[in-house]
Amino acid sequence: MSSLAAGARSSAVWCSGKVFVLSSGSTSSLFVARFDMVKRILSDRTGLYAKVDPGPAILALLGMGLVFTEGEDWARHRRVVHPAFAMDKLKMMTGAMAACAAEVIRAWEARAASAAGGEVTVEVGEQFAELTADVISHTAFGSSYRQGKEVFLAQRELQVIAFTSIYNRSRVPGMRYAPTESNRRRWKLERKVRDTLMAVIDERLAAAKDAAGYGSDLLGLMLEANAGEDGKRLMSMDEIIDECKTFFFAGHETTSHLLTWAMFLLGTHPEWQQRLREEVLRECGDAEAPISADALSQLKQVTMVLYETLRLYGPVTLNARRATADAELCGVKVPKGTGLLIPYAILHRDEEVWGADAGEFNPLRFRDGVRRAAADPSALLSFSIGPRSCIGQDFAMLEAKATLALILRRFAFEVAPEYVHAPADFLTLQPLQGLPIVLKLLDPQERGI
Numbered sequence: 152m153s154s155l156a157a158g159a160r161s162s163a164v165w166c167s168g169k170v171f172v173l174s175s176g177s178t179s180s181l182f183v184a185r186f187d188m189v190k191r192i193l194s195d196r197t198g199l200y201a202k203v204d205p206g207p208a209i210l211a212l213l214g215m216g217l218v219f220t221e222g223e224d225w226a227r228h229r230r231v232v233h234p235a236f237a238m239d240k241l242k243m244m245t246g247a248m249a250a251c252a253a254e255v256i257r258a259w260e261a262r263a264a265s266a267a268g269g270e271v272t273v274e275v276g277e278q279f280a281e282l283t284a285d286v287i288s289h290t291a292f293g294s295s296y297r298q299g300k301e302v303f304l305a306q307r308e309l310q311v312i313a314f315t316s317i318y319n320r321s322r323v324p325g326m327r328y329a330p331t332e333s334n335r336r337r338w339k340l341e342r343k344v345r346d347t348l349m350a351v352i353d354e355r356l357a358a359a360k361d362a363a364g365y366g367s368d369l370l371g372l373m374l375e376a377n378a379g380e381d382g383k384r385l386m387s388m389d390e391i392i393d394e395c396k397t398f399f400f401a402g403h404e405t406t407s408h409l410l411t412w413a414m415f416l417l418g419t420h421p422e423w424q425q426r427l428r429e430e431v432l433r434e435c436g437d438a439e440a441p442i443s444a445d446a447l448s449q450l451k452q453v454t455m456v457l458y459e460t461l462r463l464y465g466p467v468t469l470n471a472r473r474a475t476a477d478a479e480l481c482g483v484k485v486p487k488g489t490g491l492l493i494p495y496a497i498l499h500r501d502e503e504v505w506g507a508d509a510g511e512f513n514p515l516r517f518r519d520g521v522r523r524a525a526a527d528p529s530a531l532l533s534f535s536i537g538p539r540s541c542i543g544q545d546f547a548m549l550e551a552k553a554t555l556a557l558i559l560r561r562f563a564f565e566v567a568p569e570y571v572h573a574p575a576d577f578l579t580l581q582p583l584q585g586l587p588i589v590l591k592l593l594d595p596q597e598r599g600i
């Protein structure tokens with residue numbers, strides 16, 4: 152049996168093909184790019200491989216939402232949040248998703264219609280960031296959407312402050328508590344987020360008492376599940392607030408970048424773009440027809456392209472865990488406390504599992520479904536696997552499908568010549584200099600009208 156400890160002691164990089172040790176000072180991490188090991192780590196339910204401590208700045212930003220809780224607490228949170236993401240509930244949110252996307256697309260259309268040749272260049276990365284923020288504000292908070300958007304904007308600013316502090320002053324003990332300009336701003340924003348969310352929640356609780364119900368948005372569904380059958384609340388109001396913050400954090404940038412990379416791949420593969428357009432016109436109707444959840448579920452080729460986008464340019468490129476006790480991982484001894492790094496981007500290009508064309512864009516590999524696309528049925532890791540896999544994956548796929556369907560019915564597009572291909576990983580994978588796309592209005596016949 153190989154010993155990670157031996158490698159760590161010598162401070163050397165211990166190497167065995169897809170598995171090696173990275174040593175930095177007194178800490179060693181095991182880099183794991185083998186599917187059998189990854190499955191053992193991610194499917195663990197005993198607490199042996201736990202989440203990595205996010206650090207005080209991120210915790211202050213998000214609180215203990217679903218992403219960071221462990222053990223009993225996690226199971227309790229997941230029980231409350233899970234019903235909100237059931238497919239029948241998500242289907243009811245499709246209208247809100249499509250309405251948000253339609254608003255953005257109408258603005259593109261107006262710009263293209265008044266431009267020479269019906270063509271306009273749009274930086275779609277920024278546009279999708281706005282769009283996904285709107286979608287999560289509407290679907291999480293329904294009629295309280297305006298307050299939701301305010302919370303979102305405050306959270307976004309807090310995120311910038313948190314990341315800036317990680318790289319400088321937060322390393323000086325106690326600096327988080329000093330009344331610096333940035334800390335005062337942070338405290339003000341934190342109060343605003345809490346007060347706004349508390350007011351929305353109080354409104355909902357009052358409405359439920361008046362028999363108006365909690366509402367069919369994510370917050371309402373969560374509050375309903377939280378009430379429990381015997382009326383005993385499973386989660387405190389502070390925990391509900393942390394979950395609301397988590398929706399924004401976990402669900403916004405990820406989906407925005409998925410859309411951006413899908414546009415990049417379709418913009419550079421016109422034959423696939425046309426195939427998808429034909430499928431959308433066939434299943435969803437012409438450019439004026441409303442988009443329904445049932446029609447979206449028929450979009451097989453759009454789904455294949457989204458999976459292939461997740462494989463090649465998945466927004467989450469790396470996952471991490473830590474061993475909470477000495478462990479034996481597929482023949483490797485892992486001492487307690489070792490960090491485990493799981494490089495999705497590398498695993499998604501493993502030729503032994505994905506085939507010789509692993510580096511190529513080939514959505515056809517998903518034609519028989521996601522579990523038959525590679526030699527290993529769990530090879531697509533973009534939403535993770537096991538008990539901690541993404542609770543919002545159906546939500547994200549539905550939102551991405553609705554948005555792409557609306558775009559494909561109205562525009563033909565290509566990547567603008569000034570685009571610089573520089574994928575960069577800032578927590579999520581994004582094009583460093585954005586993604587300018589040239590959109591060309593389709594004529595009525597091409598839109599199926």
Ligand code: HEM
Nearest residue numbers: 217218401402405406409467533534535539541542543547
């Ligand atoms: C393309 C879009 C998305 C991607 C690629 C993505 C990816 C992931 C991944 C990889 C994890 C697992 C993290 C880990 O194992 O440590 C995760 C967890 C999670 N995601 Fe997503 N996500 C996406 C969209 C969303 C959306 C739209 C929401 C909610 C609105 C969401 C909410 C969550 C939550 C709450 C968790 C924690 C689940 C748990 O630990 O029980 N995600 N996501």
